[in-house]
Amino acid sequence: MIIKRILLYFLLITFFQSYPQLNQQSKKITKKFFSDLNELEDVTPALMKKKGFTNYSELIEFIEEKTNTYPDFISYKYIGSSQKGKKIPIIYVNKKNNLNNNKVRVWMQGGLHGNEPASTESLLYMLHMLMENDDFKYLLDKIELAILPMANIDGFLKNDRYAANGLDLNRDHTKLMAPETKASKKEFANFDPHVALDFHEYRPFRKDFAQLSTFGISNPYDVMFLHTGNLNVPENIRNIIDTLFVKNASKELDKLGLMNRHYMKSEKYKGEIHFSTGSNTARSSSNFITPAIY
Ligand SMILES: [Zn+2]
Structure with missing residues (x-):
């Protein structure tokens, strides 16, 4: 039987924010848009300390601790080194002794842009919740995860x-x-x-927005989807991503009361502010897509 397996490659832009000391935004923005931040638990290295984001040794310690605590679920290895010689860890979450041989394999990565630390922190937070929160346990029977938490280690450590x-x-x-x-x-x-x-991470208040009105405009979305839109990706794959994945993910976010929409960005063009849906470069992860047929 031929099974068409499709890799859905898209960017999930999140406004995940944590405690004020972690926040790259101003306190005013935090208060206005992330008033529920106190609901977060101190479970990632950054959330546990007073200042700064998760550094390299804390990342490795966190992964080791999770692997030791949940050996039947978590393993990790190094896949290479960064340009500055830091070993790049990848975490696998796969429930052992599970009868389901048809798990959906999901790849998640964060920190590809080193100055978007919420992406890395949210993956560490998610890993913790996946293990600790009973509401998510059912997922472990259905999916297998590969998590690349800090894809650009050298950039991340310099917030670059x-x-x-x-x-x-x-x-x-x-x-x-x-x-x-x-x-x-x-x-x-x-x-x-x-x-x-x-x-990735997106600033809710951009300098272009400030010029749109006297009171300034900001972007209140919790999550934005930048999924593949480049015409080099076959149309049926683009349609499936739109109708199967993004639409359903959006519905779930709605249920949780999280505002979401397709990604948009603003830029100045010949003196005017232009909005675009982005995702037009073939070189970005959102458009690097490999359909495989088995
Ligand atoms: Zn980014």
């Missing part, structure tokens, strides 16, 4: 968007010029996911 050689790793999915991209691509191919999610 780019890798050590100045490359934007989210524009390196065609040429594979950086060792980080090569390592993640190789592991991606080995894991062979059905669904891939790349987490």
Whole structure:
């Protein structure tokens, strides 16, 4: 039987925010848009300390601790090294002794842009919740996860968007010029996911918005989806992502009262402010898509 397996590759832009000391936004923005931040539990290294984001040694300690605590669920390995020589960890979540041989394989990565730390923190938070919260236990019978929590370690540790050689790793999915991209691509191919999610972070208050009115305009969405839109991706795959994945994910977010919509960005063009839905570069992860037929 031929099973068409499709890799859904899209970016999930999240406004996940944590305690004020972690926040890159102003206190005013935090208060206005993230008033529920106190509901977060102190479970990631960054949430447990007073200042700064999760650093490299804390990341490794966190992964080791989770692996030791939940050996029947979690394992990890290193897939290569960053340009500055930091080993790149990847975490696998796969419930052992499980009868389901048809689990959906999901790839999740964060920190590809090093100045978007909420992406990494939210993955660590999610890993903790997946193990600790009974509401999510059923998922472990249905899915298998590969989590690349800090895809651009050198950039992340400097709170810098780019890798050590100045490359934007989210524009390196065609040429594979950086060792980080090569390592993640190789592991991606080995894991062979059905669904891939790349987490990023988006500022709700952008400088372009301030010029749109006298009171300023900000973007209140909790989650934005930047899924593949490039015409180099076959139409049926783009349609499936739209109708099967994004639509259903959006419905679930609605139920939770989380505002969501398709991604948009603003930029100044010949003196005017233009909004676009983004996702037009073939080199970004949202458009690097590999349909495979078995
Ligand atoms: Zn980003």
